Amino acid sequence: MLLEVKCYATLARFQPKENEYHLGPKPMLRDLIVFLGIPEGEVKISFANGVIVGPEYELQEGDRVGLFPAVGGG
Known part of the structure; x- marks a missing residue:
């Protein structure tokens, strides 16, 4: 399955290098x-x-x- 994935802020360390994923049939976001x-x-x-x-x-x-983590500010 081809997806465009962007991980923001503290999740950037999980940013994938590829756009193709093998997640099984009917994958959900949690997968x-x-x-x-x-x-x-x-x-x-x-x-x-x-x-x-x-x-x-x-x-x-x-x-x-x-995908975004909790962000704070103030």
Whole structure:
């Protein structure tokens, strides 16, 4: 499955170098997060094709995925 994945801020260390993923049939976003080795709970906001999605989102060929950690400021 071809996906465009971007990991932001502290998740940048998990940024994949490739765009092709072997996640099995009907993969969900949570499968991608596990595949990338991101610890459970570190992804706080996720997007697919510019729309906020949850871990149950079923990935589609060609999706553009953005993964964000919790961010603070003040």
